[in-house]
Amino acid sequence: MxxxxxxxxxxxxxxxxxxxxxxxxxxxxxxxxxxxxxxxxxxxxxxxxxxxxxxxxxxxxxxxxxxxxxxxxxxxxxxxxxxxxxxxxxxxxxxxxxxxxxxxxxxxxxxxxxxxxxxxxxxxxxxxxxxxxxxxxxxxxxxxxxxxxxxxxxxxxxxxxxxxxxxxxxxxxxxxxxxxDFYDLPTCGPDMRDVRGQYQARRVLEIAAAGRHHLLMIGPPGTGKTMLAERLPGILPPMTESEALESCAIRSLSSEAIDPACWRRRPFRAPHHTASGVALVGGGSTPRPGEISLAHNGVLFLDELPEFSRHVLEVLREPLESGQIVISRAARQSTFPAEFQLIAAMNPCPCGYAGDPTHDCRCTPDQVQRYRARISGPLLDRIDLCVDVPRVPITHLTAPRGPHDDDSATVRRRVINAREKALLRAGQPNAELSVVNLERDCALPQAEREWLEAAVEKLGASARAYHRVLRVARTIADLEGGAGCVEQHHLAEALHYRRF
Known part of the structure; x- marks a missing residue:
């Protein structure tokens, strides 16, 4: 034959x-x-x-x-x-x-x-x-x-x-x-011990890691926003084998080298602000994954957020909600996963020094308004946490490390404990809680519920923002350790980190 x-x-x-x-x-x-x-x-x-x-x-x-x-x-x-x-x-x-x-x-x-x-x-x-x-x-x-x-x-x-x-x-x-045989997570990536000061930003970064929340950092140039973002993968829980294989498979499609020593470490993608929409979502006659898919199960860091094209930023809205991106061509259609954690950074104004006590801001109010308006309301509404990253005094940079300057391993242990609570309770991180699970896991006593409703109504928040505040409060309660239910101080801290 x-x-x-x-x-x-x-x-x-x-x-x-x-x-x-x-x-x-x-x-x-x-x-x-x-x-x-x-x-x-x-x-x-x-x-x-x-x-x-x-x-x-x-x-x-x-x-x-x-x-x-x-x-x-x-x-x-x-x-x-x-x-x-x-x-x-x-x-x-x-x-x-x-x-x-x-x-x-x-x-x-x-x-x-x-x-x-x-x-x-x-x-x-x-x-x-x-x-x-x-x-x-x-x-x-x-x-x-x-x-x-x-x-x-x-x-x-x-x-x-x-x-x-x-x-x-x-x-x-x-x-x-x-x-x-040779996988070694602790040797991969920079350490949180390198960050001096910025205790509030460190706190918010830990909350973001524990609940898989999206985060926006605002501050003058050189205050450590990029430094903080680069250390987020080191405090995230290690990926499971299936998650790691998914992420490595996407990198394999892009012909990127894979380091076996760090293959279960969360990916960290930081595209330049000149990147096009196709570079972010993927494309080509034979569809290839873009940056948001390469950040699957990891972190997508967008530095200088307002400098990105408005059209480019808007393509993030759908995958932020659905966790996938569909690329359609005449001959074929490809679906790539895109469950990433968005970390963004920006200056407070075009010159970068609004509110900085050591530099005078040269921007007019109209310039500041136009600069911040480059980020649309619907996109900002999908970001759970927002924190100011002010300038660190020089004395903090030269002082000995204190008891609050935890290294990545210490922070990671707290993050893993909080994440495990969420997984045991609902089978998913707090940022992904459905409305049904949210009502069950974040049930508030009448006094706390009335307090939150009054605060949200006064701030003019959307229904999405209300639910995201609850999810962040649930994460804060999990990090607290003994807290079994969401209390008013958890809600107050979650509201403090929200931009309406």
Whole structure:
């Protein structure tokens, strides 16, 4: 029989659907055709595969070769199918045994010498192959990503010849090392001990970490806003394995390097204020994730928030609520997760020194108003916490560290304890509480409820702001330790951190 079937994986967002590679050898003039909606890179595989087979000391069939990539309606791109096509051709010509192809998937781009090159976006394919219970063979150059997928039957190969020898029972393929063998969270990232003073900002950052609340910091230049934001991932709880794999899979699609020593640390993305809307949400003819998806399960830091284009900021509104972004193109539609924590920073005015006792502000009231109006009300309404970050006196910078200058490990322990309370109570962080769970977990006595209603009505807050104040108060109560219910001082502190 001159028909052989191998399995591979396509790249479509973070789903990596299975592709069946069917190879048929027939009579007629020698030729090779690839069908099944291939792009130009896949069509060019016929030349790469032919030369690679010949340089590996195998015989390329002197017959008509037809390669079908099924399902036919799924677009295929890149060189990831080269290895599966080459093995299918060799199996159809009885040069390698077909039996060992049945329970295996193959990914890899072939060089003309027969060596295997790395494939971008391979992690989603590894995850899906593990769920399907199949063995998968990938290039050794992808070993770092393969090491992240625990309990998966992954084999590494350097060349087509090595894979063929293994299929014929004349050699072996090695498995990647486990990333958990050298994972070390404490050595990753800057420490909170580096921050001097700014005790209120440190407090708000801890609340934001415990409840996964969005945060806006306002202050003059050089007061430590960026420094604080960069230390947030170090006090967040470590990601679970499934969360870490989701985040790494998105980075894999963007061809970004993954450090196995920090693979379970929350991602931190800080795009420049000149970034376009497409850079934030993703796009392209073949949809790729943007910054908000690369920050999935982590932190998206927007410094100089009013300097971003108004249109760019407005694209954040939908993913802030839904936790995902859908990119539609004429030929395909891709959905990328985008459950990120927004941390933003801005100056109080265009010159940056409004309210600073050491510098005179040169801005007129109209200039200040126009500057702050660049952030729309609907976007500001979705930010739970807002804190002023004033200038730190020089004496604080040179004084010995005090008892309140906790390091990241100490703060992280408090954050993890508070987060665990929320997860045990509702199965989700406080910032994501539904209205039903909010009414159950933040039930207020009559006096506290009347006090909050009067305060919110006087401030002219929206219904969304009212619920967000309750969520922040719930987080403050969790951080307090013994507090089982939300009390008035928790509500007062939550209102203090809210901009209406």
């Amino acid at each position: 001159s028909l052989a079937v191998t399995l591979s994986r396509a790249q479509e967002g973070v789903t990596a659907p299975q592709v069946v590679v069917e190879v048929h050898l027939s009579g007629g003039l020698p030729s090779t055709s690839i069908v099944g909606l291939p792009d130009s890179a896949v069509r060019e595989a016929r030349d790469r595969v032919r030369v690679a087979i010949q340089n590996t000391a195998f015989e390329y069939p002197n017959r008509r070769v037809t390669v079908n990539l099924a399902p036919a309606e799924l677009p295929k791109d890149g060189g990831r199918f080269d290895l599966a096509i080459a093995l299918g051709i060799l199996a159809a010509g009885s040069q390698v045994p077909r039996e060992r192809l049945d329970d295996c998937e193959f990914l890899g781009e072939l060089a003309l010498s027969g060596e295997l090159r790395a494939v971008p976006g391979i992690l989603p394919a590894l995850i899906r192959a593990r769920r399907a219970g199949r063995r998968i063979v990938v290039p050794r150059a992808n070993a770092a990503e393969a090491a992240l997928v625990g309990e998966a039957d992954v084999l590494l190969a350097d060349s087509l010849a090595e894979v063929c020898a293994w299929l014929g029972g004349h050699g072996s393929l090695s498995a990647p090392a486990s990333a958990t």
